[in-house]
Amino acid sequence: MPRIRETGIYDSRLPTGPLNAITDVGGVSVGHFTLIQGDGAWKPGRGPFRTGVTLIIPQPGNLYQEKVPAAVHTINGFGKVAGFEQVRELGTIETPIALTGTLNVPRVADALMTLAIEENPHIGIGFASSGRRGYASVNPVVGETSDGYLSDIQARPVGEMEVRAALAAAYNGPVAEGVVGAGAGTSCYGWKGGIGSASRVLSPAEGGFTVGVLVQTNFGAPEELVIAGVPAGRTLQPPAAPAIAEPTGSSIMMVLATNAPLDSRQLGRLARRAAFGLARTGSTCHTSSGDFVIAFCTAYRVADRPAEIVVSRPCLAAEQSVLNALFLAAVEGVEEAIYNSLFMAHTVTGRDGNTRYALPVDEVIALVGRQRSTGAAKGD
């Protein structure tokens, strides 16, 4: 299974990083745990399972003590994400970001708490230093989409053990895509979706910054799918139309990372561009879709207990120019990451024999390539 860029039907205005993945942003690592277990009829609470968890670890070291600047954005709020209120207020993330199936969110959030407490045993004890006194709490950030078509979501089978496994698997190299981690059971435009990633690098004149993207795709109706500008969904339909074509739980999580020194307000601006990448693939943002964006920056850390009252931080001053290039990077990165989530997914049969088929990549190549080759255009 090739990534879309390898098929020759897609290119972009901005170049990719070496891995074309979120891990092109230095220090970011990704870990998956995939739970594929059982077959046949649904036994509520006992499977079958096609689900998992994906962790994006923004930076090495103790994230709680040295947080990363962050912002969140809700495109459509039909979802059960955890941790957004505090990110909005404080502009930081202090745990790994977890993605999972919808109803697993509480158990995964609970697991992130456990991990944070292990690493920071003063949480809940209270402390007194530098004039500050208090009891630490911790704010896990968890995103989700519903894998209910293929998996027994009532069981909520992803918790502490699974999160630990994903953490142990985390690394900063190529990112596994498709039917993996939080993408094991999700659907995209009626096909099998899952995890996808991509990256973009700005020119040296624009600071040479990198933007990395990771998505968990679980949205859209077959007829909506657009690939590289071609309305592929008009002709391509899943071989056997599922009895239930349009899940209400359709959603997408989009995680953006950058090494550009953005503050929380600027990260929010970046996050709001994710919708423009999403729209390129055909989405009209359904009413029951949970479409959320999480953006973070690796250019500096925010100390939990700063030694100084005032510190000096790098700030992107060129907001009227370089930020535009970062926006384009985010838009293109989201678009390509979504395609990768489709191209890298294989067919999965889950509970009750429900099947999500892999996008027929050869047909797509033929369809898209035929249309594009006749024009003078070569890209986007």
Add this chain to the structure above:
Amino acid sequence: MPRIRETGIYDSRLPTGPLNAITDVGGVSVGHFTLIQGDGAWKPGRGPFRTGVTLIIPQPGNLYQEKVPAAVHTINGFGKVAGFEQVRELGTIETPIALTGTLNVPRVADALMTLAIEENPHIGIGFASSGRRGYASVNPVVGETSDGYLSDIQARPVGEMEVRAALAAAYNGPVAEGVVGAGAGTSCYGWKGGIGSASRVLSPAEGGFTVGVLVQTNFGAPEELVIAGVPAGRTLQPPAAPAIAEPTGSSIMMVLATNAPLDSRQLGRLARRAAFGLARTGSTCHTSSGDFVIAFCTAYRVADRPAEIVVSRPCLAAEQSVLNALFLAAVEGVEEAIYNSLFMAHTVTGRDGNTRYALPVDEVIALVGRQRSTGAAKGD
């Protein structure tokens, strides 16, 4: 322990309902489960516990199938509430509202999922009816404040069993206040806080509507406390200043209920007035306080699967007049509910011998009464 109104040092412009509690709004019930267990030194993960859970059940019947209109508002977002994104988007609540200790939130959210699934076994199966197809998910709404000074919060001891117990205890009569449910381990202005409630009734000319309030108080520094306009905190100090006077986890949850037929936008306006009641008690809304408001309306229900495309609903048209009276009701109700959470709380000693003392009501009466009796004013 008298409620503040019984002491004669507080009155209000608007009259209270019969119970002066959130249950004065017809159909609302409240259930507590209180977990007080263990004494002495903190054994991380094993206690002692001074925590619990409080459920506010907006209306009888199947809340998932017949939701209540709702809005949320974040005054300061240093907190871990669950479910806010979906309430913002859809304007409805579909589970009981739970309040608990901060780190219990995921386990309580998970428990609310379990209960919703039991009552609505099609969640996760998918359905197809009336042209709609999809997989139901469920959005638990959970609020929190940190009871870490008195309780082992690392253990997260409140989960499904405790939520079931609170649900079983729910009833629509007088509301237990003080050291109960989610208020078992919380602190308010350096004193023992907890659960408080109050209500207000509008005149018939203003529609005769009721506003009910329930709060979980866990905020403020001793010197800030203002009671009925008197800066009591200037003179009253807890007998033994705790080693750690100002918890960073200080927070307040404020739940507003009304039978006025408000839509989600109007409920949001009502929710934004809660800060004005909170401020009356002396709060300056600390940076690490999670101050959240949840407002709902009982005047009509929102069907999960409506039979008709368009329905007719009652709407408060007199937004420039009656809504002002509802605002005053919310402001006064929040203020009085906070006082009740203090007046009704007894002294609690928790983990490591940490002690939160009951507000010395007699002293308060003397202090406030002395000042107020000399003026012509009688209240507020």
Add this chain to the structure above:
Amino acid sequence: MPRIRETGIYDSRLPTGPLNAITDVGGVSVGHFTLIQGDGAWKPGRGPFRTGVTLIIPQPGNLYQEKVPAAVHTINGFGKVAGFEQVRELGTIETPIALTGTLNVPRVADALMTLAIEENPHIGIGFASSGRRGYASVNPVVGETSDGYLSDIQARPVGEMEVRAALAAAYNGPVAEGVVGAGAGTSCYGWKGGIGSASRVLSPAEGGFTVGVLVQTNFGAPEELVIAGVPAGRTLQPPAAPAIAEPTGSSIMMVLATNAPLDSRQLGRLARRAAFGLARTGSTCHTSSGDFVIAFCTAYRVADRPAEIVVSRPCLAAEQSVLNALFLAAVEGVEEAIYNSLFMAHTVTGRDGNTRYALPVDEVIALVGRQRSTGAAKGD
């Protein structure tokens, strides 16, 4: 100059209304005043002018006494719109909606005040009725994009006289597009942009509702332009690259009207879909773009001084189904309205000889048609 639909290179999933314009929503009328005056070198404050004003009148009658439900949405807030705060709070619009050039906004807002005062002479006097007492004010809603490349914007030449002329010209038939009204001097993807409109009609099974769109386009870089999925901007470039290719004032105003009975929250959801239509045309939402959406509903009116405390209003109950169709209508309508603003515009030379060229429609037809005809797809 044909509209895009007449060229055969664009179609849509949903059918259009009879006029394929915002005026397909019953009772909506549109009036333009176009100011084209002077040539040659810029004489600051004296021209040349390529500007104007466009009024969208949501419904007939006294809008101040009988307001329309409304919502606003800011995609990117680099702009000077007027009236948004009050629409957010109250969920209504009480004047015609005006669009104009950026720096004209105050004078146009002032003119709308003048008109409202003429029709409602009690504004500023105060009144007392039904228990309500007060002094009326009025909240004009004005959108803008900058026409500074072609016009002397320092002069701010659009004010009361021009607004009166636009009002006098308002009618509920076909909408003039391209170089007209607020679109006289604007640019879109480096070509001449302007005013565009479109509409969509839902099937009877989905309520048969209409969504109408009107846009004022002034955004984008030439290389970004996508038409009907084809990246036309890769090959089509304006004949003479302007010295200043990418205006920082680039922006788009999108006005959505519907006769579906939406409340302000639901209108906000509809408004947030406009970005998905905008993205289809290639936008990445530049940092200095003011991209704003105004949505209103014609299904009921909101009385300024209601006789009753509670009224009954129609509400779209089928939020999980019919709203999706309305979303698609908004997305497609915005996309097509943008194309119409390009296709219907002719070349304009303005101040200092600056020229924005008409999109070469024949070339576009050839380019897009060639690519699309080779595929099986026939649509957007």
Add this chain to the structure above:
Amino acid sequence: MPRIRETGIYDSRLPTGPLNAITDVGGVSVGHFTLIQGDGAWKPGRGPFRTGVTLIIPQPGNLYQEKVPAAVHTINGFGKVAGFEQVRELGTIETPIALTGTLNVPRVADALMTLAIEENPHIGIGFASSGRRGYASVNPVVGETSDGYLSDIQARPVGEMEVRAALAAAYNGPVAEGVVGAGAGTSCYGWKGGIGSASRVLSPAEGGFTVGVLVQTNFGAPEELVIAGVPAGRTLQPPAAPAIAEPTGSSIMMVLATNAPLDSRQLGRLARRAAFGLARTGSTCHTSSGDFVIAFCTAYRVADRPAEIVVSRPCLAAEQSVLNALFLAAVEGVEEAIYNSLFMAHTVTGRDGNTRYALPVDEVIALVGRQRSTGAAKGD
């Protein structure tokens, strides 16, 4: 007329700056123009006038080229403020902040544009430098409250000439309060309100920062007024109850300045505390009140055309401690500034003989002092 602090009935936890005014923040200056003209019956469009304009100039020099970091917050959005969208997006203010009467806003915004163009003649010309190309526009920030009870607001008599006069009068010393500038015709709790100011200084251990406040008061019903915790409105009533007691245009503008190095997110947090100061004076935030906050920081400037892509900026790192002190400063400052607007105002008779009486300061002193002297407390 003494300021409240001079009467001895009010003190505060934090000390004031030397002037106890917004001008205690270095580099901030304030200029008023007061328009008091005509008497007797209202002749719509011709007076009498009791209105004006107040400018707060955040820093010396060219504000457009060197902007100040800023944030805005809407407590209740029934108002016609200008410029808020762009401040939200970009986090900067680039003109003086103007306050005026409601319907004057467009003419005052237009005047600020004129001034910005005079100082920056390239606005509207376009520029190309450092890879950036574009046409500058300018975003005037204007706040308002309605002075319609005393003044002919239909006439909108404040425009360019009046703004120029206020600018010429601007200085960085003591701030004139009461019936001056934008406060000439406003009402507060049924009494004559107007302009008020105050400041607070943090201890050296907390950075020694200053917070300055300026308010334009025009809100509240007489019975709501609370002074230094004493519900003075219960006994004090304006001598002749006006025929129209509760203006729907009741509103308050609150401007906060600080030299603490806050970013836009942190300034937003500061701005959201203003409501807590407002609430201390008795407000319940009426439905038709426009209650808005504008906060800016003087610790660094934001270049319109930065020479570097990345710059280093000072940031308040001690967000969990020092920010709390800044919050208290904002709360206390708003409270005292409101009192000063009342204490420093004299009785004004305006159109149609409508009269707003000065708060009877001697009676207030007696009333508040009597109550407070009996208690042990000496503070707010």
